[in-house]
Amino acid sequence: MSCPKTEHILQEYFADDLAPLASEEIERHLAQCPICSAELNALLQTRDALAGWQDSQVPHWDRGMELFRREHQAPRTENSWFSSWQWLPTGASLAMLCVLLLNTSVTVSGSSVSIEFGDSDNADISANLADFQQQQQQELQSIIARFEERQDNNNIQLLQAVVAQTQQATADNLDRIYTYFEEQRQQDMETMRVSYQQLVDSDYATIQSLQDLAQFVSFQSNVQ
Amino acid sequence: MSFIDEDEALIAAALNGSAFAWEKLVKRYESKIYNHGLRLMGNSSDAMDLMQEVFLGVYRNLHRFRGDAKFSSWIFRIAHNKAVDLNRRKRILATGGSSDDEGPDLDRYPDEHGDEPESRMQEQQQNGQILSMLTQLPFDQRLIVELKIYQSQTFEEIAEMQDISVNTAKTRFYTALRKLKTVSEETHVLP
Structure with a gap:
């Protein structure tokens, strides 16, 4: 039909x-x-x-930043200080590992091998770890402060550029734009804070695992 | 009182050399353009190619943007033209230009999200089903569906963008919808 x-x-x-x-x-x-x-x-x-389509996540790409920087001859330093700081927790972990290893002594007597971790005690290691964590927290605060300062400078540069390009800009518009940038800045800050905290937590957990391992090996050696 | 929107502020700053502003501008539109490309081209790889071509086009022509139209309209017009070009190039490479109904390759799309949580998997599955239907359409009908359903354009705007009459746009949309209905009934891919 x-x-x-x-x-x-x-x-x-x-x-x-x-x-x-x-x-x-x-x-x-x-x-x-x-x-x-x-x-x-x-x-x-x-x-x-x-209409039930849900936006898929965009795969990682460089957003044309290389090209933009090259053509505007902008130094890569805008973000590079942060890039290098990102490795700080990992570096600190390695340093802690070295401390643990340097405090290790191996004694061979007859047929037995005795391994000791420093002269020490767990209390010392715990104290070291507490110091390390505190140090990491301070560094985190310092990085956030520097990041905030950089973001403020970025906002100021943006506003200057807008004013230069659009002579008829009104105070209302600028307020609105500044509010928008400020919101973006806060979001970036929060994202950075959370990421960094996760990194620090994960390193702290790694070191604790190393401490446990050290105690276990020490215990085993002493038993022998 | 003149009105400056966020896009215009970012464009002004980017033209002034701010990499930060350029990145913000790209971030505001990359998801829309990528998903637009995914629906039109049918796979992630071509969608990425399209998105990169679009933003390169935007970058090269940013100084020409006068703010007469909204930036979102401007960028989607660039995306539309690039998609038509990319489709033409692909067709020529694949078949020597003989077939109009060649469906884009869907193989890579569903496999790319193997480690995603369940909700994400469902979303990807749903998108995959929609893509498998859309790719049954000839490219010109797929474009109309994209512009009408996903970009919410009027038939007048679609006709102007595609250089066809309003009636042709309406007929093409209706024909596409009927074909999609038939495909979904045959394959039962949709609820």
């Missing part, structure tokens, strides 16, 4: 703006014609299903 009006009716149904008269005619026909009505429902269902 088919209806000769289906194509015309449904094509018009999806038009952007219909004259009231045409709209009434379409509605009247749809109310009377089960074929067109069923076809319309199927098309609407298809359209709704397509």
